[in-house]
Amino acid sequence: MRWKEQLLTLTPYQPGKSIESVKRQYNLEQIIKLASNENPFGCSQAALSALKENSTSLAIYPDGYATILREKLASFLQVGEDEIILGNGSDNLIQMISRALLHPGASTIMSTHTFSQYKHNAVIEGAVIKEVPDIDGEHDLEGFLTAIDDQTNVIWVCSPNNPTGTYIPESKLIPFLDQVPEHILVVLDEAYYEYVVAEDYYDSISLARKYPNLIVLRTFSKVYGLAAVRVGYGIANSSIIKALEPAREPFNLNSLGQLAAAEALSDQEFVEQCKQKNRQGLAQYYEFCENNSLKFYPSQTNFVLIDFQVEANEVFQYLLERGYIVRSGKALGFPTAVRITVGSPEQNEGLIKVLEQFLSEK
Numbered sequence: 001m002r003w004k005e006q007l008l009t010l011t012p013y014q015p016g017k018s019i020e021s022v023k024r025q026y027n028l029e030q031i032i033k034l035a036s037n038e039n040p041f042g043c044s045q046a047a048l049s050a051l052k053e054n055s056t057s058l059a060i061y062p063d064g065y066a067t068i069l070r071e072k073l074a075s076f077l078q079v080g081e082d083e084i085i086l087g088n089g090s091d092n093l094i095q096m097i098s099r100a101l102l103h104p105g106a107s108t109i110m111s112t113h114t115f116s117q118y119k120h121n122a123v124i125e126g127a128v129i130k131e132v133p134d135i136d137g138e139h140d141l142e143g144f145l146t147a148i149d150d151q152t153n154v155i156w157v158c159s160p161n162n163p164t165g166t167y168i169p170e171s172k173l174i175p176f177l178d179q180v181p182e183h184i185l186v187v188l189d190e191a192y193y194e195y196v197v198a199e200d201y202y203d204s205i206s207l208a209r210k211y212p213n214l215i216v217l218r219t220f221s222k223v224y225g226l227a228a229v230r231v232g233y234g235i236a237n238s239s240i241i242k243a244l245e246p247a248r249e250p251f252n253l254n255s256l257g258q259l260a261a262a263e264a265l266s267d268q269e270f271v272e273q274c275k276q277k278n279r280q281g282l283a284q285y286y287e288f289c290e291n292n293s294l295k296f297y298p299s300q301t302n303f304v305l306i307d308f309q310v311e312a313n314e315v316f317q318y319l320l321e322r323g324y325i326v327r328s329g330k331a332l333g334f335p336t337a338v339r340i341t342v343g344s345p346e347q348n349e350g351l352i353k354v355l356e357q358f359l360s361e362k
Contacts, residue, residue, distance in 0.1 A: 006123050013120065017325050026321055033325040034341040034351060036227075037162070037192075037303050041274055041344070043225030044267035047260040054259055062255040069253075069262045073233060076265055077205055082238040085245065088252045090191055090219040090232030095121055097187060097215070100247040101153040102127035109147045110156040111139045113164060113333045115189065118156040127153075137164035137297045137305075141176040148184065155180065158189040160196060163332045163339045165299030170202035177211050185240070188216045192301040194223035194271055195278055201300075205235060212237045215244075220257075222302065223274050224264045229257035278302045281342035288352045292359055305329065307337040310362065318358050324351050 016035035023031055034040075042048075066086050074081045087093035098121035102108055107128035110118045114134075122129050128151065132143040144155060159168040180186055188204055204216045215236035221227035231253060234241075264270075285304045289296045295307040307329075308315050315338050316328035329337035342348065 004124065004126070006126060010120070010123055013117070014331065016327060017320070019325070022320060022323075022325060026323075028323045031323050031325060032343065032347050032350065034343050034347065035325045035327045035339075037222060037301070037341045038227050039223060039225035039274060039302070040342070040347060041225065041277065043260070044264045044270040046267045046270075047224075047226065047264040050259050050263040051256060054256065056255050056259070058255075060255075062251050062253060062258060064251050066253050066258050069231075069258045069265075072262050072265050077235060079205065079209075079235055080238065082241060083208070083235055085234045085236070085241050085248065086253045087232040087234070087248070088254075088257075089221055089227075089230040090189065090217045090234075091117055092230075092252060093217050093232055093234050094118065094187075094189075096244060096247040097154060097185065098122060098125050098127075100244055101185060105151060106153045107149055107151045108154045108156065109144050109152060111158070111161070113137070113161075114139075114156065114158045115162045115191075116332075118158075118187075122154075134164070137161070138166045139168060141168070141172055145176065145179055148181070152184050155184060155186045156189065157186060158191075160190075160192045160300040162191065162301070163303070163305055163327070163329070163334070164297045165192075165301040165303060165305060166297055167196060167198055167201060167300045169198070169200040171200065173202050174207075177207065177214065180213065182213045184213060186211070186214045188214060190216055191219045192222055193218055195275055195302050196300045197275070197279060198300055208235050208237065212239065215240055220261045220264060223271055223278075224261070225274075226257070226260050226264060229254065229260050231257040231261040277344075278342050281345065281348050284345070284348045284352065285340065285342070288355065292356070302342045303339050304342065305332075305334060305337050305339045307334070308359075309336050312336055312338055315355075315358065319351070319354060322354050324354060326351075 019031045094117050102125035104126035108122045109130045112131045112133045130147045208216050215234050217234050220231040297305050312329040327339040
């Protein structure tokens with residue numbers, strides 16, 4: 001078959017190890033998964049109740065316009081319904097944007113250490129990929145501007161960034177946006193937006209109204225705890241949404257996801273509680289790192305990247321054999337670090353004890 005040549009050497013996305021497979025492999029009764037930046041506190045009870053009481057027939061296609069969720073999102077964000085596009089997770093939106101704007105000959109710009117799916121989709125579309133080295137875990141926006149050429153169609157900005165947890169302050173983002181040519185789409189990926197506490201973080205919705213070449217991506221998979229039902233959304237000028245809509249698959253947002261997300265959106269008390277608990281969890285890891293002189297990136301997300309100065313897979317395997325799944329930094333561009341999702345206080349305490357044991361043995 002005449003496959004795209006780039007597909008033959010492209011590695012599929014590698015999800016974190018499943019709990020059941022690790023249980024069987026290592027004969028363990030309990031596994032704590034802190035690898036995929038999921039919410040350890042689950043989702044809103046309002047969302048759970050809505051799902052349990054749902055009477056929608058599974059034989060009927062979902063609402064292709066996602067009317068109820070779209071209306072609630074527009075009201076919550078104070079934007080027009082025509083300024084929103086919905087996706088099967090924000091991954092789906094990244095795929096749509098790549099499909100719509102990237103092709104052989106077009107170029108796209110991203111940080112060297114950032115979310116892998118920007119590059120993955122660009123490879124599939126045959127685009128020229130320009131990776132700009134980060135500066136101490138942060139995007140080099142000046143480097144992004146220097147990398148722009150006549151073929152540049154998309155610039156990917158992940159803030160807070162995955163896997164470092166760092167963010168871009170308003171004082172750096174606005175001058176950058178001012179200098180990007182209007183024909184280039186800037187994608188501001190805010191998957192971890194709800195976890196941010198930095199006082200100099202920007203108002204991305206206002207920026208999306210100001211800059212006609214900016215789209216903001218968010219998801220219900222992180223703080224809202226709805227990763228299983230896959231709901232993401234983008235906010236942008238209506239002209240961007242109109243141009244992007246033909247790249248969206250029909251019925252790409254399932255009925256259960258629409259229902260759960262609409263209910264979860266109304267429970268901001270749950271979101272705020274998770275945000276506060278997350279900061280407390282990060283403090284546990286910061287104290288551990290400071291006590292053991294380990295370098296880490298201060299995080300605006302629900303994960304922390306810690307440098308152990310040994311082979312990352314060695315740390316990963318040690319934890320795995322003791323019932324903890326984390327993410328090795330080797331595949332993320334940090335060969336001596338691991339990325340740890342912030343769990344419940346008890347989960348964090350248990351993992352830290354195992355890490356202290358690892359360090360004492362080393």
